[in-house]
Amino acid sequence: MWTKHLVSGVSRAYSTVQRTRPFQVAIDGPAASGKSTTAKMVAQRLGFDYIDTGAFYRCVTYVALSKGIDPLDPHSSKKISALAEQAEIGLQTIFSREQDTMTNGSQKAATLPTTRVFLDSTDVSSEIRTNRVSQYVSAVAAIGPVREAILQKVRKMGATGDDQGSSSRLGLVMDGRDIGTVVLPQADLKVFLVADSRVRAERRLQELVRNGADPTRDILDAKAVQDDLEKRDEQDRTRKVSPLKKAIDAMELDTSNLTLEGQVEVIVNEVNRRRGA
Ligand SMILES: Nc1ncnc2c1ncn2[C@@H]1O[C@H](COP(=O)(O)OP(=O)(O)O)[C@@H](O)[C@H]1O
Ligand SMILES: Nc1ccn([C@@H]2O[C@H](COP(=O)(O)OP(=O)(O)O)[C@@H](O)[C@H]2O)c(=O)n1
Numbered sequence: 001m002w003t004k005h006l007v008s009g010v011s012r013a014y015s016t017v018q019r020t021r022p023f024q025v026a027i028d029g030p031a032a033s034g035k036s037t038t039a040k041m042v043a044q045r046l047g048f049d050y051i052d053t054g055a056f057y058r059c060v061t062y063v064a065l066s067k068g069i070d071p072l073d074p075h076s077s078k079k080i081s082a083l084a085e086q087a088e089i090g091l092q093t094i095f096s097r098e099q100d101t102m103t104n105g106s107q108k109a110a111t112l113p114t115t116r117v118f119l120d121s122t123d124v125s126s127e128i129r130t131n132r133v134s135q136y137v138s139a140v141a142a143i144g145p146v147r148e149a150i151l152q153k154v155r156k157m158g159a160t161g162d163d164q165g166s167s168s169r170l171g172l173v174m175d176g177r178d179i180g181t182v183v184l185p186q187a188d189l190k191v192f193l194v195a196d197s198r199v200r201a202e203r204r205l206q207e208l209v210r211n212g213a214d215p216t217r218d219i220l221d222a223k224a225v226q227d228d229l230e231k232r233d234e235q236d237r238t239r240k241v242s243p244l245k246k247a248i249d250a251m252e253l254d255t256s257n258l259t260l261e262g263q264v265e266v267i268v269n270e271v272n273r274r275r276g277a
Contacts, residue, residue: 029192039052090117090118151183192252194255
């Protein structure tokens with residue numbers, strides 16, 4: 001049932017606008033604003049590739065913590081940067097067929113695209129989403145040479161479509177914090193997703209519960225989750241290298257009062273408008 005799909009009509013769209021490279025969509029924004037879910041669904045609707053850049057920073061944080069390295073100790077920067085350079089990170093997004101997912105314009109949760117993350121060929125998809133990794137990831141992402149190493153890896157993956165699956169090469173959706181500003185400054189469409197931090201915390205909490213949260217390991221209090229997200233956003237916004245900020249030419253979309261399908265629709269329509277479909 002799970003197959004990578006192509007959306008009919010895409011090749012016609014490309015014949016109207018002469019492109020020298022696949023259409024690029026950059027999605028940035030604060031934590032839990034809906035970036036990755038929206039990005040995957042947009043990629044599925046358009047038959048584009050998807051790259052989750054946050055997964056790269058999470059993998060480096062995970063490997064550093066598992067080696068007993070403290071990311072908050074300034075003396076750890078060199079060791080963590082070396083780990084970032086050495087890490088072999090792969091992504092595999094499993095898309096479902098459009099007809100399986102769209103019923104009366106809405107998307108069934110069970111058929112949302114899913115992304116598996118591989119670190120040195122081991123599936124670490126769950127391990128990189130723990131609270132512990134979330135608490136340290138912003139510190140790791142603030143280390144300049146770590147960002148340099150990851151920038152090279154994500155650009156390479158974007159250029160080759162090497163995501164452990166077959167590449168559609170029609171287009172690319174990438175999400176993170178610096179995609180529109182640093183990674184893909186020439187992106188054809190830049191979106192900056194925002195949402196009220198209370199709404200974001202509620203959604204993250206629901207997601208944790210849906211994924212079988214463990215009360216001994218996960219923070220299951222809305223206020224604590226909100227504090228955690230706000231703290232991470234502050235760290236991401238104020239770091240010296242590639243801080244989280246809206247690119248000057250990005251379209252801002254507040255998802256606080258939108259449905260997932262609604263925000264996907266806005267972006268898909270804008271992509272189609274820009275490529276003359
Ligand atoms: N408009 C929305 N309505 C309800 N839930 C949403 C909406 N947008 C995103 N979500 C949910 O919010 C949670 C956080 O979204 P996610 O895509 O992981 O954010 P990010 O990648 O920005 O951290 C997910 O569980 C997602 O399904
Ligand atoms: N392009 C990116 C992507 C993520 N990151 C860092 O990685 C962390 C985790 O990103 P993520 O997208 O997985 O986080 P969530 O918003 O999904 O919780 C962020 O808080 C940033 O510190 C970054 O600095 N630059």
